[in-house]
Amino acid sequence: xxxxxxxxxxxxxxxxxxxxxxxxxxxxxxxxxxxxxxxxxxxxxxxxxxxxxxxxxxxxxxxxxxxxxxxxxxxxxxxxxxxxxxxxxxxxxxxxxxxxxxxxxxxxxxxxxxxxxxxxxxxxxxxxxxxxxxxxxxxxxxxxxxxxxxxxxxxxxxxxxxxxx
Numbered sequence: 001x002x003x004x005x006x007x008x009x010x011x012x013x014x015x016x017x018x019x020x021x022x023x024x025x026x027x028x029x030x031x032x033x034x035x036x037x038x039x040x041x042x043x044x045x046x047x048x049x050x051x052x053x054x055x056x057x058x059x060x061x062x063x064x065x066x067x068x069x070x071x072x073x074x075x076x077x078x079x080x081x082x083x084x085x086x087x088x089x090x091x092x093x094x095x096x097x098x099x100x101x102x103x104x105x106x107x108x109x110x111x112x113x114x115x116x117x118x119x120x121x122x123x124x125x126x127x128x129x130x131x132x133x134x135x136x137x138x139x140x141x142x143x144x145x146x147x148x149x150x151x152x153x154x155x156x157x158x159x160x161x162x163x164x165x
Contacts, residue, residue, distance in 0.1 A: 003027060007034035094131050094140040101140045112147045122150040130158045 004011045006029040017027040018035060028035065058065050073080060091101040105125055112123040126148045129138030138144050148156075 005029070005031040005034055007031070007038075090131055091140050094138065096139055096141060104140055104142065105145065108142075108145050108147055115147060123147050124150045124153050126153045126156070129160055132158060136160065 001014050002011050003014055003017055005017075008031065010031070012031050014027055016031045016033075018032055020026045020028055030038070088101075095101040095104055108125040112125055115121075115123040124147070126146050127138045127140070128144050128146055129136060131138050131140065
């Protein structure tokens, strides 16, 4: 059986249309492709609006938000503790000099603190090749560390730097 999509005006087989509901034998007016395209457009617009709304809500209800975060932390303390322990363990395993990982990072932290004081913009220590990368594992050694702004580090996330030749 065939049906015409109300959006693209093409005649297609019924398997190209979503069912209205599981129990019904009727199908939606738009084909799956047109439905998906309009959903993507709507989600793109909605996600921007949601970001703005979340930001406004957080600004107006900062105490409520902090209380919720605090409550989540207390209800999941063990999870946070294990996450911290595992991170320290990964950092120590990635340090090949035999020194504690904090000793390797310490000089970079001092530079970051000095740059923060001079510029007024928060600077942090970043691993060029992430310790826990998707396709590789960086090391906790001086030649894999650098000081960058916190904003740049957060936008980078756990991604590797593309080397330019």
